[in-house]
Amino acid sequence: MTEQMIHDTGVPPSDRDRYTDDYFDDRLHNDPQRLASFRQEAELIRAHLRQGTLLDVGCSTGEFLAFLRWEGTCYGMEVSDLAIREAKSRGVRFEHDLLNSDNFFDVIIYRGTIQHIETPFLYLKRSFAALKPGGYCVFLATPNTRSLYYTLWNTLPCLDEPRNFYIPSDRTLNNAMTNFGFRRVAIRYPYWHSPYAAPLRDHLRFLLRLGGAPVQFPFWRNMMEMVFVKPKPGDSP
Numbered sequence: 001m002t003e004q005m006i007h008d009t010g011v012p013p014s015d016r017d018r019y020t021d022d023y024f025d026d027r028l029h030n031d032p033q034r035l036a037s038f039r040q041e042a043e044l045i046r047a048h049l050r051q052g053t054l055l056d057v058g059c060s061t062g063e064f065l066a067f068l069r070w071e072g073t074c075y076g077m078e079v080s081d082l083a084i085r086e087a088k089s090r091g092v093r094f095e096h097d098l099l100n101s102d103n104f105f106d107v108i109i110y111r112g113t114i115q116h117i118e119t120p121f122l123y124l125k126r127s128f129a130a131l132k133p134g135g136y137c138v139f140l141a142t143p144n145t146r147s148l149y150y151t152l153w154n155t156l157p158c159l160d161e162p163r164n165f166y167i168p169s170d171r172t173l174n175n176a177m178t179n180f181g182f183r184r185v186a187i188r189y190p191y192w193h194s195p196y197a198a199p200l201r202d203h204l205r206f207l208l209r210l211g212g213a214p215v216q217f218p219f220w221r222n223m224m225e226m227v228f229v230k231p232k233p234g235d236s237p
Contacts, residue, residue, distance in 0.1 A: 032195070033195040033196055035067065036195035037141070037190075037194065037195055037196070038063075038064055038067040038068075039067075040190065040193065040194075040195075041064070041111070041140045041141070041225070042067065042068050044138070044140070044186070044188070044225055044227065045068065045107065045109070045136075045138055047186075048136050048138075048185070048186070048227060048229075049106060049107055049136055050071055051070070051071035051072045051106075052071075052072045052105075052106025052107060052135075053072055053073050053075070053104060053105050053106050053107075054070050054072060054073070054074050054075065054105065054106065054107045054108075054109065055074075055075045055076070055077065055096070055097065055098060055105045055107070055108045055109065055130070056074065056075070056076045056077070056092070056109045056111065057076075057077045057097075057098065057108060057109065057110050057113055057117075057123065057127075058077060058078065058110065058111070058112075058113030058116065058117075059076030059077065059078055059083070059087050059092055060078065060083050060087070061082075061083050061086035061087055061090070062074075062076060062083075062086060062087030062088075062089075062090035062091070062092040063090075064109075064111055065087075065090065065091075065092055066090045066091075072106070073093065074091065074092050074093065075092065075093050075094065075095075075096050075105070076092040076093070076094055076097075077094070077097045077098070078094075097130075098123065098126045098127050098129075098130035099126055099130075101130050102129050102130060103129075103130075103131070103132050103133070104130055104131075104132065105130050105131050105132065105135055106131070106132055106135045106136070107135060107136050107137075107138060108127050108130065108131060108135070108136070108137045108138070109138050109140065110137075110138070110139045110140070110142065111139075111140040111141050112140065112141035112142060112158070114142060114166065114168060114173070115142070115143055115159070115163075115164050115165065115166060115167050115168065116160075116163045116164065116165065117165060117166070118165055120165060120166040121166075121176060124176055124177060124180055125180050127180075128180045128181050128182060128230055131230040132230070133230055133231065133232040133233060134229065134230065134231075134232045135229070135230050136185075136227055136228065136229050136230075137177070137182060137227070137228045137229075137230070138225075138226075138227050138228075139173065139224070139225060139226045139227075140225050141158075141223060141225075142168065142173070142223060142224050142225065142226070143156050143158050143159060143167055143168070143222065143223060143224075144156075144168070144169055144170050144189070144221055144222060144223060144224040145167050145168065145169040145172075146169035146170055146171055146221070147219070147220070147221035147222050148219065148220070148221065149219045149221075149222050150222070152210075153209070156222050157216040157217065157218065157222070158222070158223065170187060170224050170226070173224075173226060174187075174226070177226075177228045181230065181231070182228035182229065182230060182231075183228060183229050183231055183235075184226060184227070184228050185227050185228065185229050186225075186226065186227040187224065187225070187226045187227075188224070188225050189220065189221045189223065189224055189225075190223055190224075190225055191218060191219065191220040191221065191222065191223065192220065194218060194223075196218045197218050201217070202217045202218055202219055205217040206219065
């Protein structure tokens with residue numbers, strides 16, 4: 001797959017086969033826990049910027065952007081025609097993306113998507129080029145392989161095996177972003193405040209899994225959220 005082929009189509013052709021319409025069925029109606037996660041993630045973004053030009057890489061049906069109520073123009077990148085139609089109905093635009101625009105966006109969001117991208121480092125490199133100086137690149141709902149759960153069992157509950165390419169850790173993602181010119185400004189591990197967490201239940205299931213039970217559960221540091229900035233000229237390191 002060449003960079004030109006990806007640039008011409010927006011996504012590798014094989015991605016359309018991985019994300020059929022039924023993949024997006026549960027994105028059309030959000031449950032209370034998912035909405036609570038949206039609320040926490042929106043707070044992280046707004047702590048750094050509240051308006052401007054935003055791109056959501058893997059925007060799904062636009063449900064997160066609709067919840068965010070961003071003050072500015074929202075763009076998306078998606079592989080599914082169904083998801084694109086739904087996102088457009090929510091006001092998401094698609095004529096600009098990180099593969100065809102330079103110094104254009106104020107914020108780029110990867111919400112649980114970087115692990116699904118066939119050419120992740122191309123996308124991270126292009127994120128730097130597509131952002132304006134002083135713009136932010138935000139990773140939400142992102143798996144972290146430098147966690148106890150992954151260390152013990154070489155998997156995470158959030159992983160979707162047929163669609164995984166690069167599964168990051170907090171260290172490897174930070175290293176890649178730093179090498180492309182970004183500076184990290186925030187990192188957090190949302191387990192303890194996650195609406196999906198139930199610490200007593202989850203630690204009991206941890207013990208059961210140590211004993212061989214095939215259970216899955218959220219756990220501390222399974223997921224991470226990171227914010228990076230593209231420095232302005234003259235900014236200190």
